[in-house]
Amino acid sequence: MAVKQLSVFIENRPGTLVEVTEILAAADIDIRALSLAETPDYGILRLIVDKTERACEAVRASGRTVTVNHMVGVRICDRPGGLSAALRLLAGKGFEVEYMYAFLSEKENEAEVVLRVKGSSEDRAAAEKALAEGGFDLIV
Amino acid sequence: MNRNYWQPGYETMPREELRELQLARLRDTVARVYAKVPIYRERMDKAGVRPEDIRTLDDIRRLPFTVKQDLRDTYPYGMFACDMTDVVRLHASSGTTGKQIVVGYTKRDLEVWDNLIARQLVAAGVGSDDFIHVAFGYGLFTGGFGLHGGAQLVGATVIPVSTGNTARQLTIMQDFGSTAICATPSYALYLAEEAEKAGIADKLKLRVGIFGAEPWTEEMRRQIEARLHIKAFDIYGLTEVMGPGVSYECSDQKGMHVSEDHFIIEIIDPDTGEPVPDGTPGEIVFTSLTKKAFPVIRYRTRDIGTVNREPCPCGRTFARMSKPKGRTDDMLIIRGVNVFPSQIETVLINLGYPPNYQIIVDRVNSLDTFEVKVELTDDNFDDSVAALARKERTITEAMRSLLGIGPKITLVNPRSLTRSEGKAVRVIDRRKLHD
Numbered sequence: 001m002a003v004k005q006l007s008v009f010i011e012n013r014p015g016t017l018v019e020v021t022e023i024l025a026a027a028d029i030d031i032r033a034l035s036l037a038e039t040p041d042y043g044i045l046r047l048i049v050d051k052t053e054r055a056c057e058a059v060r061a062s063g064r065t066v067t068v069n070h071m072v073g074v075r076i077c078d079r080p081g082g083l084s085a086a087l088r089l090l091a092g093k094g095f096e097v098e099y100m101y102a103f104l105s106e107k108e109n110e111a112e113v114v115l116r117v118k119g120s121s122e123d124r125a126a127a128e129k130a131l132a133e134g135g136f137d138l139i140v
Numbered sequence: 141m142n143r144n145y146w147q148p149g150y151e152t153m154p155r156e157e158l159r160e161l162q163l164a165r166l167r168d169t170v171a172r173v174y175a176k177v178p179i180y181r182e183r184m185d186k187a188g189v190r191p192e193d194i195r196t197l198d199d200i201r202r203l204p205f206t207v208k209q210d211l212r213d214t215y216p217y218g219m220f221a222c223d224m225t226d227v228v229r230l231h232a233s234s235g236t237t238g239k240q241i242v243v244g245y246t247k248r249d250l251e252v253w254d255n256l257i258a259r260q261l262v263a264a265g266v267g268s269d270d271f272i273h274v275a276f277g278y279g280l281f282t283g284g285f286g287l288h289g290g291a292q293l294v295g296a297t298v299i300p301v302s303t304g305n306t307a308r309q310l311t312i313m314q315d316f317g318s319t320a321i322c323a324t325p326s327y328a329l330y331l332a333e334e335a336e337k338a339g340i341a342d343k344l345k346l347r348v349g350i351f352g353a354e355p356w357t358e359e360m361r362r363q364i365e366a367r368l369h370i371k372a373f374d375i376y377g378l379t380e381v382m383g384p385g386v387s388y389e390c391s392d393q394k395g396m397h398v399s400e401d402h403f404i405i406e407i408i409d410p411d412t413g414e415p416v417p418d419g420t421p422g423e424i425v426f427t428s429l430t431k432k433a434f435p436v437i438r439y440r441t442r443d444i445g446t447v448n449r450e451p452c453p454c455g456r457t458f459a460r461m462s463k464p465k466g467r468t469d470d471m472l473i474i475r476g477v478n479v480f481p482s483q484i485e486t487v488l489i490n491l492g493y494p495p496n497y498q499i500i501v502d503r504v505n506s507l508d509t510f511e512v513k514v515e516l517t518d519d520n521f522d523d524s525v526a527a528l529a530r531k532e533r534t535i536t537e538a539m540r541s542l543l544g545i546g547p548k549i550t551l552v553n554p555r556s557l558t559r560s561e562g563k564a565v566r567v568i569d570r571r572k573l574h575d
Contacts, residue, residue, distance in 0.1 A: 007523030037525050044523055064553050065521045
């Protein structure tokens with residue numbers, strides 16, 4: 001279950017983002033989706049890539065702080081209301097979403113969403129179970 | 141037991157006998173500097189004290205203090221007490237906190253110094269079977285040649301590797317089979333990290349380390365011990381007084397024994413110059429008792445520490461001094477609060493962060509800013525902004541509760557802070573640029 005996400009700590013100075021993307025390119029990593037969380041002092045780059053472990057090692061070897069997390073991944077219909085149906089379900093069961101981002105699927109009329117629910121890995125598993133039971137297709 | 145003493149006749153000398161020896165040597169030193177060093181004679185004349193007035197050890201308090209500025213004012217040879225023909229070695233302090241100073245040694249001074257170092261090595265269980273990896277800088281800095289001489293005297297195999305080229309150092313450690321290492325604690329930790337990265341940290345034969353030349357904490361000692369799989373000893377000294385070996389640690393490790401047959405230690409209130417009771421923190425002051433080329437009288441080290449004259453279980457009768465909390469030079473005054481870098485280090489290690497940090501002080505709109513850069517390791521990294529913000533707050537609050545003032549924490553990548561391979565750069569005080 002679950003989607004692996006690579007997170008990279010990004011120091012707040014010019015050029016750090018491009019350096020990370022170059023490292024990934026050099027390691028032959030394909031980026032499927034990404035999001036950047038920013039604060040005035042630093043950023044956290046979150047990536048879904050094709051070879052997570054390899055990407056993690058390459059970025060770590062460059063002296064950057066990295067971590068790999070398991071995220072809830074869910075497929076939704078690419079039409080008005082598709083996303084809110086999934087979020088409504090989670091909210092109704094008391095799950096809190098810390099952050100999320102979405103990208104278009106290779107399949108037509110489908111989008112993929114990765115999200116982090118607040119709490120432990122048990123909370124994540126419970127959220128996945130709730131989505132599956134609600135008829136959503138999980139990304140594994 | 142006995143094998144842990146190098147010179148048991150002195151190291152375990154009964155206190156009464158030791159005091160007699162100190163008095164005789166003090167009188168000799170004072171007479172010599174009065175005769176040979178103009179600045180000492182002028183100061184003593186001004187204070188109305190003559191060499192023959194030194195009748196008891198307590199009379200040392202009648203002698204004027206010496207400060208680092210005196211060494212600068214008389215630079216280069218104004219405080220040497222022997223003919224330059226008898227000086228066989230010069231060393232100099234790095235001058236990071238001002239103009240450099242230079243000190244000298246006669247042949248006899250170097251013999252004494254070697255023996256002081258040998259006391260530390262033997263107390264740490266190091267002997268002729270050991271391969272001593274001396275990673276202190278060789279050159280004008282006293283660390284390299286100081287440890288080198290003592291290591292040779294105890295008959296160990298000395299590897300004079302000096303500083304720098306860490307990859308080569310690790311290769312040498314492996315290939316030559318280094319069993320003991322001498323370095324600054326910050327470099328030892330750097331070596332440990334590099335050894336871990338190379339996957340050889342537990343393949344080394346190191347079993348003991350002698351560290352000094354910069355302030356370090358007990359927490360840092362534990363890290364070095366755990367990561368290099370060694371027992372770490374603390375050696376103390378300063379160029380002006382001799383170099384490393386003024387005091388040294390026995391295996392009980394509850395303070396460093398001052399080689400009192402060669403130095404008198406006093407602890408004074410830095411503001412009044414008056415002595416403080418044993419156990420009370422104050423400025424450490426040393427008087428050399430046997431140095432010929434560069435004797436010092438009541439030299440104010442600017443190091444803050446305590447002295448303990450209780451008997452030590454190791455059998456040595458020498459008084460013990462605490463690990464200096466910091467040099468008054470290193471002490472920062474930020475918004476009126478005294479801050480020692482060692483306090484920052486303690487907090488970081490206790491919270492599980494690497495003891496690599498940088499304190500940046502600046503002044504913006506006539507208000508001091510206080511920032512600490514902290515290396516964020518994978519273990520401490522959490523990919524949620526809220527969690528990282530919580531971690532920053534935890535560090536700030538822990539520092540605030542210790543210091544009374546909370547810094548802004550800036551997280552940076554691991555091993556990204558400037559590391560000199562000699563002494564670590566812990567403080568950047570930009571306020572000085574604006575004055």
